[in-house]
Amino acid sequence: MPHNVRAVVRAAVGALAACLVVGGLVACSPTVESVEVEPAPPDVGIQLFQLPWTAIADECETTLGPNGFAWVLTSPPNEHIVRDEWWASYQPVSHAIDSRLGSREEFADMVERCDGAGVAVIADAVVNHMTGQDTPGTGWAGSAYEHYEYPGLYTDADFHHCGLTADDDIQDYTSREQVQTCELVNLADLDTASPSVQATITAYLEDLLALGVAGFRIDAAKHMAADDVAAIVAPLPAGTRIMSEVIRGGGEPITPEEYVGFGEVFEFTYARDLTPPLQNGVFNDPELDGDRPLHVPSDSALVFVDNHDTERGEARVTYRDAAMYIIANALMLADDYGTPVVYSGYAFSDRDAGAPTDSDGRVTPVSCALETDVPADDYDDGARTCVQTWPAVAGMLEFRAFAGDAPRLEGVDAGDAYGFEREGRGVVAVNVGSETQRIEIPTSLPSGKYCDVVSGGRDAVVDDGCRGETYTVSDGTVRIDLAPQTAVAIHIGGRL
Incomplete structure (x- = not known):
């Protein structure tokens, strides 16, 4: 590095700025927010x-x-x-x-x-x-x-x-x-x-x-x-x-x-509404303001993908559909409605x-x-089936903790891909199709690189890198290329 150029990292309240001193002048890049979020207590x-x-x-x-x-x-x-x-x-x-x-x-x-x-x-x-x-x-x-x-x-x-x-x-x-x-x-x-x-x-x-x-x-x-x-x-x-x-x-x-x-x-209606889009690729946001039709109020609802009865009957997605089962559980755990119940049989x-x-x-x-x-x-x-040990499930439990009480925002639909943000806390995206899909989701997450907790599991940040995939938030958008039948989730606690 030339003698008149030196790197300076300056800490400010709630922010970090990277600055270079060149010829006696100081040039600083835009600040990157340092957000401290306390995870919510477990509820799942x-x-x-x-x-x-x-x-x-x-x-x-x-x-x-x-x-x-x-x-x-x-x-x-x-x-x-x-x-x-x-x-x-x-x-x-x-x-x-x-x-x-x-x-x-x-x-x-x-x-x-x-x-x-x-x-x-x-x-x-x-x-x-x-x-x-x-x-x-x-x-x-x-x-x-x-x-x-x-x-x-x-x-x-x-x-x-x-x-x-x-x-x-x-x-x-x-x-x-x-x-x-x-x-x-x-x-x-x-x-x-x-x-x-x-x-x-x-x-x-x-x-x-x-x-x-x-x-x-x-x-x-x-x-x-x-x-x-x-x-x-x-x-x-x-x-x-x-x-x-x-x-x-x-x-x-x-x-x-x-x-x-x-x-x-x-609330049995929840699973009945959740799984059909996974099979037909047509997603519709639920009612985001007030109570959802044909659902009990959120604080009274226990929601699930399947249970011991429905996996032997009406459930359309079960452990037999491994990729779709992960997607369904990821969407449920990322949602802001009800208390999720994961099933392991x-x-x-x-x-x-x-x-x-x-x-x-x-x-x-x-x-x-x-x-x-x-x-x-x-x-x-x-x-x-040991669902409780799957990294994707553990990662989504962490996502849910960091999402806390942040509301679910309007989703984005891109072909067979779909995703949504828990305002300022995390983004989840899924692809239920047979081809790779790109989806761009507006987000209020701070700019930076984030670790995917579906592929990386819980505590996906390791040694300033990610155990799983890495995705970048830039200019209020996260762009995700989703492989067929996969899910991705990033949250505020998983930023590098």
């Missing part, structure tokens, strides 16, 4: 379907806590019928915390270890019904039962016998009375309007709270009157999180809005197939920390 949940308590405890410590998940939804902890299918867990025999997923002691240890890792535990509570078995039997933990007799718990008088259909099963979902008093596929339907039944259910939930859980997913809440559910959860301590499963159906009288007075609800070709078990019938624990951290092109039946 994950459903670890049919995973034993010991394995969930391990996941909390090795992947969920470190990757920024706020809570984990377990499968039902109740004693259940002895069957191999996954839905056996959803046919309770008693309220004992003893199942093929683990013992009461293992459940309590899991909650303690997850809490220690900063991950709250939400238990799936099956309280609408008991078994669907016509033949008397013995449950997993040795409890004897009959279809309408559960010694020490419920007797025949505690169940609905609706008398509205030939076999007492629901046939007409436009009938509120059938949906909430008849049986769902022969499952013995509890009379949840009965004070004694309500008290028994509340006692079960209180027992789980005593073990440290933070709240409950209320399975089949739609099949119970909202007032019944409200009465059941009313005695629980303030702050207990209640998440009701209420599947929205066109033309049906029962709606999720009825259940938001005492907690959150799973196991591969299956038979929709009834349960998770792999050992010789004693217990579900086999699997550590996803020891598995591959990218989605597979193909899975053997029973293999865990």
Whole structure:
């Protein structure tokens, strides 16, 4: 460097300026904003379907806590019928915390270890019904039962016998009375309007709270009157999180809005709106001002790409569509609507197939920390998908934290590509087509180079470079060349 030219880096409040001294004159480049943004606390949940308590405890410590998940939804902890299918867990025999997923002691240890890792535990509570078995039997933990007799718990008088259909099963979902008093596929339907039944259910939930859980997913809440559910959860301590499963159906009288007075609800419409554009390449921004049509308010909504039911039914994008699944989850985690729930299960070709078990019938624990951290092109039946370890998911959790409460702005559509900004905090873009697409997205992010957290994962900035791809914001625009069926996300905390 010539003796009369020297580099000067000058720090100013909230800014950095690069200056050169040439011939006694000082010339400075435009300042580059130095923005300090405090990441928001984690809010995203994950459903670890049919995973034993010991394995969930391990996941909390090795992947969920470190990757920024706020809570984990377990499968039902109740004693259940002895069957191999996954839905056996959803046919309770008693309220004992003893199942093929683990013992009461293992459940309590899991909650303690997850809490220690900063991950709250939400238990799936099956309280609408008991078994669907016509033949008397013995449950997993040795409890004897009959279809309408559960010694020490419920007797025949505690169940609905609706008398509205030939076999007492629901046939007409436009009938509120059938949906909430008849049986769902022969499952013995509890009379949840009965004070004694309500008290028994509340006692079960209180027992789980005593073990440290933070709240409950209320399975089949739609099949119970909202007032019944409200009465059941009313005695629980303030702050207990209640998440009701209420599947929205066109033309049906029962709606999720009825259940938001005492907690959150799973908004099934969200996934139904999210995935079609991924397959047809036609994107439309949701309503960005006020409430979204046919959705509960954002602060009451739990949103998801798929879950254990929909991946076996209506879901149009699942783990089988690895590239699209990453795109769908990226869009969900980048959105400003609702609280996202990521789903992690196991591969299956038979929709009834349960998770792999050992010789004693217990579900086999699997550590996803020891598995591959990218989605597979193909899975053997029973293999865990381990979505919680995917770098793209961990990276999007970081994106969400830096996006905080910044609003979602109007999107940009370019062929099969689409993207949008969380104002001043981050930009996400996706390409669902089969050819490379360029998309230019206006942004208020400061100019500079940014690390993509989809390809680079969490903490993508390393040694003044990026673990994944690098993209440049210049003159209020970020230009992104997207390979086929890929996603890109940059955020304010990932600027070089």
